[in-house]
Amino acid sequence: MSGKNLLLTEEQRELAEMAAQIVNTELAPRVADLDRTGEFPMDVMEILRNSGFYGMGIPEQYGGLGFDNTTQMAIYEEIARVDAGFSFNFALASGEFGILEDAGASEELKKYYADKILSGSVCSFCLTESQAGSDASNISTTAVREGDEYVINGTKCFITNGALADLFMVFAYTDKSKGAKGISLFLAEKEDGVKIGKTEDKMGLKLSVTSEVIFDDVRVPASRLIGQEGRGFIYAMHALEKARITSMIHALGIAEHAMDIALDYAKVRVTFGKPIIKHQGLAFLLADMQKRVDAARAMLYYSAAVLDRGLAVGTLSPSTKIFVSETAMSVTTDAVQVLGGYGYMKEYPVEKLMRDAKVFSIFEGTNQINLMVSSGILEHMK
């Protein structure tokens, strides 16, 4: 086993083990098939939801469990070890309650959102557009006030859970002339007339469904403006600052899974008369992979602890994002290498992990954008 966070409390460990047991029984045997068909197993989500693992971060006063980031990540880590596409979608589906708090949304809206999620709704975060990826303020979706409603128009792309969602946190310009300060955030619902465009055929993370989301004269009540007009971009940046840490738990799960497989294989595969782990060239490669996994885990849980104490994360957010995603990419690439020709074949699970890993260097801000964020912080640091 490639190791665990040894600093978890007994309660956290028990919760993580319970989640692990569910996905090992219900999901693990189906992962290879679902990877081929590109489906999200709603039934597994249902089982996890019934066991209380859905919307865990929603505060107790709104009916949730109020788990901190560390606890949630310990649980998601176990799910991601089985399939990161599933765990990523599952984690995002219960959405971003923190945004509502950050935005100072009305009690009414917070309660409305929490009730929806806790009764099984799926949420999606709609920021990216075809010409606004890294350059997020370059979106062209608009929201125009008409009486007691906003009318939203625009097309969002690469939206995780888009096709499964009934709730959409959508960023749109309410005043284009103000640049990033003219972006506002809304909660739209499927029944408001949100449409789904094409679903992407991706390299990896196939269990995670990624689609276009189309807003064509979608009318939402003014009460579903989240926070204040013109502050949407700031809410997005705050959400991303946190997500760049929490989302990387899924990348850690991939790296750990790859490490476990490579290690098991290296102990049984015999070349030149002995198991390959007895060849120093290979043994050192494995040790180096484990070094990266250990460092990534330590960094992630350190950053989570900083978030949980409400301290400013600063460069830790982009640094963690970059380091953990690079670790997932390099450890999976090396795991295929350890398995040699077998590693390249779909019969063995590591080629999938390599395909799954790449996206973590790209979403939540490409690693280049994260370098920009980090160097920006450094430049203004006293």
Next chain:
Amino acid sequence: MKQYLLTEDQISFIDMVKDFFAKEVLPIRAEYDEKEEVPMEVIKKAMDMGLHILDIPEEYGGAGLDFLTYVMLVEEMCKVDDAFTSILNAGSIACKVVELGGTEEQKNMFYRKVVEGAFVGMCITEADAGSDVSAIAATAVRDGGEYVIDGTKLFVSNGSLADHYIVFASTDKSKGSRGISAFIVDADLPGVSRGKRESKLGCHAGDTCAVTFDHVRVPAGNLLGKENEGFKLTMQTLDRGRVKVAAMAVGLAQGALDYAVSYAKERVQFGQPICRLQGVQFMLADMEAAVETARQMVYHAAALIDSGMPCSRAASIAKLTASDNCMKVCTDAVQILGGYGLCREYPVERFFRNAKTYQIVEGTNQIQRMVIGRDLCR
């Protein structure tokens, strides 16, 4: 293409290959990757042009190109599609084994078929003999005027297309690698059966499968060279195989880099094409340095092979450098395209999946390090 130091002939060959691949292969590469099928019609067209016999000596009907020119053309092909290229050239090392070990009669017979378009599969690897060739368990037992071959070979390139196999089997178990012999085995002989095409991370159009030989009787005249000299034949062709796949990796990496550069010039973020952003420009510069370094290693090793000088270390360095750099460059090409890079609509997703091949085939990069390290420490 870097045109410095190239001869007129090389330039015109390269132009011919470039033209064919742009017209015939580029439009179909994504489709056949998706379908996991061999684009046989276009392969036949390439064969009509002689692209499958570039390195076969002129006296046997081939183009007789020197190895350096040959790898330049392989590189050019792989800029467009390495899976397609692998179907065309998978038999080239097997042909070299025949050239080195075969009698005049064997060569005439074998090359005539290859020139006419027969596919050849090289059968070395087994379940327990990948990196460690000497662990081959397949056997060939002499029985009167025949040999009886038994064993299962894995990951045979062009395995399900092949009309002929070059099979390495043990004729004397007690001698280990010094007891291995090579045979020409026709695919239609009783007892030859092929497994299903492997489903792989990348090179989906390429054809890879297991081939089983169950009491296959071949005439003694199909033995290549002397009994127990098979391992020597594999060793003599190893360097070529390594430099060839290194050239494939260089071509693939160049294809990925070219695409990333053209995208970076078009894609506008923060009000300008992303290629003007220094962070992106430096990534592209590192990619270019990695491709060019690998290319020069490959050309150097190929020139050594043409000169007949010992070149095992150079071949291993070329293979190691070119494939590691290719993996890095293709990974970064996906990165430059961001979310689009992950989508099957764009070619870099395929380049990335295909790139991993080259760190594994023709001796994993761990084996290359072993070769280089042992050579240093002799």
